[in-house]
Amino acid sequence: MIEKRKPLPVKEALKKVMSFATVGDIEQVSLQESFGRYLAEDLIATHPVPPFDRSPYDGFAIRAHDSANAKADQPVEFEVIDEIGAGSVSKESLGQNQAIRIMTGAQMPCGSDAVVMLELTKVYKKDNIVYMSIKRPFHKGDNVSFKGEDTPEGSVLVKKGTCITPGTIALLATFGYEKVQVVRQPRIGIIATGSELLEVGEPLEPGKIRNSNSFMIEAQAKRAGARPIYLGKLADDFETCYKAVVDALEEVDILLTTGGVSVGDYDYLPDIYQRLGANVLFNKIAMRPGSVTTVAEYNGKLLFGLSGNPSACYVGFELFVRPIVRHYLYSSRPHLQKVTAILGKDFLKPNPFTRFVRGSFQLIDGQVIASPVGLDKSNVVSSLADANVFIVLPGGTRGYKTGDMIDLLLFEDQLGSDTHWAESFK
Amino acid sequence: MIEKRKPLPVKEALKKVMSFATVGDIEQVSLQESFGRYLAEDLIATHPVPPFDRSPYDGFAIRAHDSANAKADQPVEFEVIDEIGAGSVSKESLGQNQAIRIMTGAQMPCGSDAVVMLELTKVYKKDNIVYMSIKRPFHKGDNVSFKGEDTPEGSVLVKKGTCITPGTIALLATFGYEKVQVVRQPRIGIIATGSELLEVGEPLEPGKIRNSNSFMIEAQAKRAGARPIYLGKLADDFETCYKAVVDALEEVDILLTTGGVSVGDYDYLPDIYQRLGANVLFNKIAMRPGSVTTVAEYNGKLLFGLSGNPSACYVGFELFVRPIVRHYLYSSRPHLQKVTAILGKDFLKPNPFTRFVRGSFQLIDGQVIASPVGLDKSNVVSSLADANVFIVLPGGTRGYKTGDMIDLLLFEDQLGSDTHWAESFK
Numbered sequence: 025m026i027e028k029r030k031p032l033p034v035k036e037a038l039k040k041v042m043s044f045a046t047v048g049d050i051e052q053v054s055l056q057e058s059f060g061r062y063l064a065e066d067l068i069a070t071h072p073v074p075p076f077d078r079s080p081y082d083g084f085a086i087r088a089h090d091s092a093n094a095k096a097d098q099p100v101e102f103e104v105i106d107e108i109g110a111g112s113v114s115k116e117s118l119g120q121n122q123a124i125r126i127m128t129g130a131q132m133p134c135g136s137d138a139v140v141m142l143e144l145t146k147v148y149k150k151d152n153i154v155y156m157s158i159k160r161p162f163h164k165g166d167n168v169s170f171k172g173e174d175t176p177e178g179s180v181l182v183k184k185g186t187c188i189t190p191g192t193i194a195l196l197a198t199f200g201y202e203k204v205q206v207v208r209q210p211r212i213g214i215i216a217t218g219s220e221l222l223e224v225g226e227p228l229e230p231g232k233i234r235n236s237n238s239f240m241i242e243a244q245a246k247r248a249g250a251r252p253i254y255l256g257k258l259a260d261d262f263e264t265c266y267k268a269v270v271d272a273l274e275e276v277d278i279l280l281t282t283g284g285v286s287v288g289d290y291d292y293l294p295d296i297y298q299r300l301g302a303n304v305l306f307n308k309i310a311m312r313p314g315s316v317t318t319v320a321e322y323n324g325k326l327l328f329g330l331s332g333n334p335s336a337c338y339v340g341f342e343l344f345v346r347p348i349v350r351h352y353l354y355s356s357r358p359h360l361q362k363v364t365a366i367l368g369k370d371f372l373k374p375n376p377f378t379r380f381v382r383g384s385f386q387l388i389d390g391q392v393i394a395s396p397v398g399l400d401k402s403n404v405v406s407s408l409a410d411a412n413v414f415i416v417l418p419g420g421t422r423g424y425k426t427g428d429m430i431d432l433l434l435f436e437d438q439l440g441s442d443t444h445w446a447e448s449f450k
Numbered sequence: 451m452i453e454k455r456k457p458l459p460v461k462e463a464l465k466k467v468m469s470f471a472t473v474g475d476i477e478q479v480s481l482q483e484s485f486g487r488y489l490a491e492d493l494i495a496t497h498p499v500p501p502f503d504r505s506p507y508d509g510f511a512i513r514a515h516d517s518a519n520a521k522a523d524q525p526v527e528f529e530v531i532d533e534i535g536a537g538s539v540s541k542e543s544l545g546q547n548q549a550i551r552i553m554t555g556a557q558m559p560c561g562s563d564a565v566v567m568l569e570l571t572k573v574y575k576k577d578n579i580v581y582m583s584i585k586r587p588f589h590k591g592d593n594v595s596f597k598g599e600d601t602p603e604g605s606v607l608v609k610k611g612t613c614i615t616p617g618t619i620a621l622l623a624t625f626g627y628e629k630v631q632v633v634r635q636p637r638i639g640i641i642a643t644g645s646e647l648l649e650v651g652e653p654l655e656p657g658k659i660r661n662s663n664s665f666m667i668e669a670q671a672k673r674a675g676a677r678p679i680y681l682g683k684l685a686d687d688f689e690t691c692y693k694a695v696v697d698a699l700e701e702v703d704i705l706l707t708t709g710g711v712s713v714g715d716y717d718y719l720p721d722i723y724q725r726l727g728a729n730v731l732f733n734k735i736a737m738r739p740g741s742v743t744t745v746a747e748y749n750g751k752l753l754f755g756l757s758g759n760p761s762a763c764y765v766g767f768e769l770f771v772r773p774i775v776r777h778y779l780y781s782s783r784p785h786l787q788k789v790t791a792i793l794g795k796d797f798l799k800p801n802p803f804t805r806f807v808r809g810s811f812q813l814i815d816g817q818v819i820a821s822p823v824g825l826d827k828s829n830v831v832s833s834l835a836d837a838n839v840f841i842v843l844p845g846g847t848r849g850y851k852t853g854d855m856i857d858l859l860l861f862e863d864q865l866g867s868d869t870h871w872a873e874s875f876k
Contacts, residue, residue, distance in 0.1 A: 055650060056680075059669040067835075075654055110758070111646025113657040128759065129646055131657040174824075182835050189862075190669035191834030194760055197662035202651040220537025220555055224481060225628040228501055231539040231557040236623035243485040243616035254482075332536075333554065334620055363813040387789035387818050390855060398600075408617030409493075409608050429816060436615075438862070 029308035031315060034343070034378050035446040040305040041344050042444070044321050045351040045358075046277075048207040055196055058188050061206040062249055062353035067182040067192065070199040072172030077132040080169045084123040084145060084156055085136035088164040099146070099157035108133060123156055132168060139167035185354035187249070187438045209251040210352045212345075213276035214238050215268055216257040217292070218283035218332050223257070237282040237337045240408075241330070244341045247436075248349040250278070262292045269296050273325060278348065280341070283332030293318060293329045302327060310419055311378045314339040338408060339380050342435050350440060360433040362416070362445035367430045368395035371415070372423035379419075382411035385432055394432050412436045416445075455734035457741060460769070460804050461872040466731040467770050468870075470747050471777040471784075474633040474703075481622055484614050487632040488675055488779035493608040493618065496625040498598030503558040506595045510549040510571060510582055511562035514590040525572070525583035534559060549582055558594060565593035611780035613675070613864045635677040636778045638771075639702035640664050641694055642683040643718070644709035644758050649683070663708040663763045666834075667756070670767045673862075674775040676704070688718045695722050699751060704774065706767070709758030719744060719755045728753060736845055737804045740765040764834060765806050768861050781866060786859040788842070788871035793856045794821035797841070798849035805845075808837035811858055820858050838862045842871075 032040075050064040079085065086102060094100040106116040107125035114124050118135035126132070126139060145156040175181065181195050188196075188204070196204055221235040222228065235257050245252035255272050258265050265284070272279050284293040297304050302322035307329075309317055313336035318329035326348060330340040342360065350358035365385055373379075385394040394415055398407020413432040417424060424430060433445055458466075476490040505511065512528060520526040532542040533551035540550055544561035552558070552565060571582040601607065607625075608618050614630070622630055647661040648654065661683050671678035681698050684691050691710070698705050710719040723730050728748040733755075735741055739762035744755035752774060756766040768786065776784035791811055799805075811820040820841055824833020839858040843850060850856060859871055 055665055056668060059672055071654055075659065076656065108657075109646070110644055111658050129644075129659065186835075188669075189835065190666050190673060190764070191837060193669045194662045194666035194764070194834050197650045197665045198660055198760075200650055200653075200660060202649075218536055218555075220535070224623045224626055227626075228497055230502065231534075232537050233501065233555065234624055234626060236620045239481055239623045240616050240620035242482060243614075243619045246485055247616060334624075338616070338620070364816045365813070366816050387791070387813075390790045390792050390818050392813050392816050392818060408620050409612075409615065411617060436864070 031308040031310035031377070032306045034309055034311050035444065037306050037309045037317075037319070038344065038347070038444055038446050041319050041326070042347060042351070044305075044324070044326055045348050046324065047354060048210055048277075048352045050205050051208045052203045053206055055193065055202055055204055058196065058204040058206055059190070059193060061188050061204070061209075062355065063182060063184045063186050063188060063192070064205040064207045064354060065184050066180045067195055067199070067201070069175045069177055069179045069181055072177045073175040073198070074169045074171055074173070077171050078169050079126045079128065079130055079132060079139045079167065081139055081141045081167055082128050083126060083139045083141040083167070085118070085126045085133050086123045086138055086140055086162065087118055087120070087135060088138040088162045088166065090121050091138075091140075091158060091161045094158050094161050096159045099159045101155050101157045104147075104154040104156055106133070137164045137168070138162040141167065183356065185356055207353045209249060210277040210349055211275065212245045212250045212252050212349070213255050213272040213279045214241055214245075214252055215255045215265075215272060215279070215281045216283060217265060217281055218257075221257055221283075237330070237332065237334055240334065241280060241282065241337060241341050244338070244346075245349070248346045249353050250349045262295060265292050266296050266299060269300070269327070273322065273327075277325065277352070278345065279325065279327045280330055280345065281328070282330045282337050284329065297327070311339075311380065312375075313380070314343070315377065317344065319344060334408065335382065339414065342414070342433070343380070346435075355440060357440035357442045359441040359443060360435065360445050361437050361439055361441045363392060363432050363434065364429055365392040365394040365432050367415070367424050367426055367428045368393040370423070370425050371396055371417065372425075374423060375417045375419055375421050377419045379417040380414040380433070381417060382407050383413045383415040383432065384410055385413050392432070394430065457734040457736035457803070458732045460735055460737050461870065463732050463735045463743075463745070464770065464773070464870055464872050467745050467752070468773060468777070470731075470750070470752055471774050472703075472750065473780060474636055474778045476631050477634045478629045479632055481619065481628055481630055484622065484630040484632055485616070485619060487614050487630070487635075488781070489608060489610045489612050489614060489618070490631040490633045490780060491610050492606045493621055493625070493627070495601045495603055495605045495607055498603045499601040499624070500595045500597055500599070503597050504595050505552045505554065505556055505558060505565045505593065507565055507567045507593055508554050509552060509565045509567040509593070511544070511552045511559050511565055512549045512588065513544050513546070513561060514564040514588045514592065516547050517564070517566075517584060517587045520584050520587050522585045525585050527581050527583045530573075530580040530582055532559070563590045563594070564588040567593065609782065611782055633779045635675060636703040636775055637701070638671045638676045638678045638775070639681050639698040639705045640667055640671075640678055641681045641691075641698060641705070641707045642709060643691060643707055644683075647683055647709075663756070663758065663760055666760065667706060667708065667763060667767050670764070670772075671775070674772045675779050676775045688721060691718050692722050692725060695726070695753070699748065699753075703751065703778070704771065705751065705753045706756055706771065707754070708756045708763050710755065723753070737765075737806065738801075739806070740769070741803065743770065745770060761808070761834065765840065768840070768859070769806070772861075776866060783866035783868045785867040785869060786861065786871050787863050787865055787867045789818060789858050789860065790855055791818040791820040791858050793841070793850050793852055793854045794819040796849070796851050797822055797843065798851075800849060801843045801845055801847045803845045805843040806840040806859070807843060808833050809839050809841040809858065810836055811839050818858070820856065
């Protein structure tokens with residue numbers, strides 16, 4: 025009647041899951057659609073930046089040595105022989121004491137080697153010829169942005185697997201990437217189980233709760249970079265569940281179920297894995313919450329059996345599903361970023377198992393301060409809204425006091441980490 | 451020929467802009483569409499959580515005082531009279547030394563006041579009646595989640611103006627919000643000006659660069675929570691620009707232009723503002739980059755004239771447009787979050803004007819360390835991809851050394867701030 029399960033250390037569980045990580049196909053989207061997607065290939069500078077010697081200011085292009093004798097009481101005069109708007113190129117070539125009016129971003133005209141900012145000049149006309157004068161000397165190269173000085177052609181500017189930000193978009197546009205190669209988002213199927221679940225629109229009934237987990241993990245999947253597909257809520261019935269899982273595996277890359285993985289009599293997931301012939305990687309983890317998180321592999325696809333309990337479900341997703349999603353999206357840093365922080369509030373409970381306490385961190389006076397939010401009972405949903413980190417309290421530790429150094433895992437984060445955050449764990 | 455402009459301190463500029471901030475209308479979206487949108491009303495607990503006394507574990511519901519004499523060598527026996535799956539309610543009421551098998555999340559049966567975890571029991575049959583025994587006493591309330599202990603009915607769980615995260619979604623679902631009241635995204639029109647601009651798909655030409663700014667600020671607008679509408683790229687022609695601006699103002703809430711605000715001869719924006727009769731709030735700010743950032747107001751709508759230069763354009767958006775967008779979205783913390791950090795790399799240039807240096811920050815050993823990225827010339831785009839903060843170096847300061855405390859403005863951040871980050875500025 026009661027199955028005995030041996031809890032696996034978090035570190036081992038994560039290692040097992042990651043050994044089945046896969047990568048996605050490439051698809052092409054327009055530049056405008058690419059925001060928030062993941063680069064499938066390195067972003068390469070297709071030309072040098074700047075692409076030509078240019079003026080970073082509005083002013084006048086001159087030959088620097090013509091200005092050598094300019095002084096406050098002895099201005100040097102230049103004849104203005106042309107003017108260049110941004111995007112135009114002057115056909116003129118500068119001779120002695122000649123200048124060309126130049127706009128920000130315009131190409132340096134032939135013969136010029138310095139730019140004088142407009143505000144440092146005096147402009148006037150004599151006999152219908154425009155002149156300008158300056159009161160100090162300029163050196164060759166002054167106020168010139170040289171071809172390639174920012175970026176030589178061929179440089180790798182952003183690595184594949186990076187999430188496309190506004191800054192990345194600026195680069196893609198600059199280098200002519202009208203279409204962008206991005207990684208196809210993994211399709212994550214979501215099945216909720218549990219006869220205690222009501223639909224969100226239904227009124228409460230005695231003993232029942234509304235299905236919040238599937239909507240929550242849909243949003244977690246989107247945040248991770250995946251495309252969630254909600255496949256419905258099932259009653260606690262074996263055959264129905266089994267068929268739903270088999271059908272789902274046909275159309276998704278990763279399958280999540282919520283609920284049905286406890287050792288209760290109504291929990292069918294273990295039997296479904298068995299009938300499928302799936303390779304169950306583990307069904308108990310030495311952690312709280314989320315100890316019942318179960319992961320199985322079938323034909324190269326991962327099936328995550330997340331807890332029915334909202335907090336445990338949330339933890340299970342972030343710890344195990346997120347790095348699989350990021351790896352699929354070519355990230356070289358698929359793991360949660362672990363940072364050290366100062367505990368801002370006592371947490372005195374002992375931790376027989378590694379505990380993931382929902383917390384929020386603040387940056388105060390150059391320090392990272394984190395505190396638990398809410399009660400952190402595993403069935404409490406309200407604290408999820410305020411949390412932006414898990415505070416990781418390793419198993420076998422006593423309580424922690426304000427001021428103690430603790431580890432955080434960031435979940436509102438794009439940077440990630442290239443190493444397992446759990447690697448240093450016992 | 452040359453207009454003299456008086457630079458306004460950043461603090462004053464921000465204050466002027468914010469005095470014209472408006473708020474958006476409310477619209478209703480489905481729960482699934484609400485991720486990443488902004489709540490238009492407080493999220494209220496529509497029932498207590500838990501909604502009834504329930505078991506947080508799989509186990510047995512008992513009357514605690516029946517267990518008072520249980521010892522390791524003297525187990526107390528209970529008759530198991532019923533079992534309750536999650537979502538079911540038992541019709542039975544517990545009598546002396548009776549227990550009911552209960553699943554995680556199920557409602558406590560009548561007469562019970564404690565739960566014994568399954569793993570602490572021994573279950574057996576005698577004469578076809580199921581019994582269980584325990585070896586230690588339990589107290590009234592042990593392992594019971596009491597009605598309302600997490601959240602009393604009517605509590606404000608998330609404030610309006612908050613960005614909807616996976617945790618918020620869990621709460622919305624729990625409390626039956628099938629439809630969510632969110633703020634309509636402000637429509638941000640974007641017009642690029644500059645005859646030096648090529649389309650992204652065009653090959654480079656002498657003197658020309660590709661239009662990267664409009665795509666970049668489209669993405670910045672999305673990140674801020676707005677809906678960008680790209681209205682096209684214009685040549686440097688006054689009448690065309692003027693008509694485009696007039697037409698755009700009909701269909702957008704906020705209008706951005708890039709380029710055309712320098713003091714160069716080809717910059718028409720000032721004349722457009724004049725012909726419109728717009729109220730120009732300022733046309734020069736004592737900051738680098740982005741000193742030419744111009745903001746005007748016309749019939750209650752804001753027109754932002756951002757620089758044509760990518761870095762200055764980026765800064766202008768984050769400093770001035772973003773807080774307007776967040777205010778529109780009901781945020782009580784619309785401003786950029788300012789945090790103190792330790793400078794990780796020398797920045798020895800003196801700062802005659804307040805400088806916003808693109809940087810990236812890391813959290814190392816409980817400390818916030820930030821360093822400039824790239825060369826940070828104002829025409830350099832490549833460093834935008836790596837930046838996640840502006841390092842703010844106030845005007846009138848000399849250079850800064852590694853280890854100095856500096857201020858950062860975070861732009862990959864949802865939390866924001868309720869006060870102007872520039873308030874403490876001179």
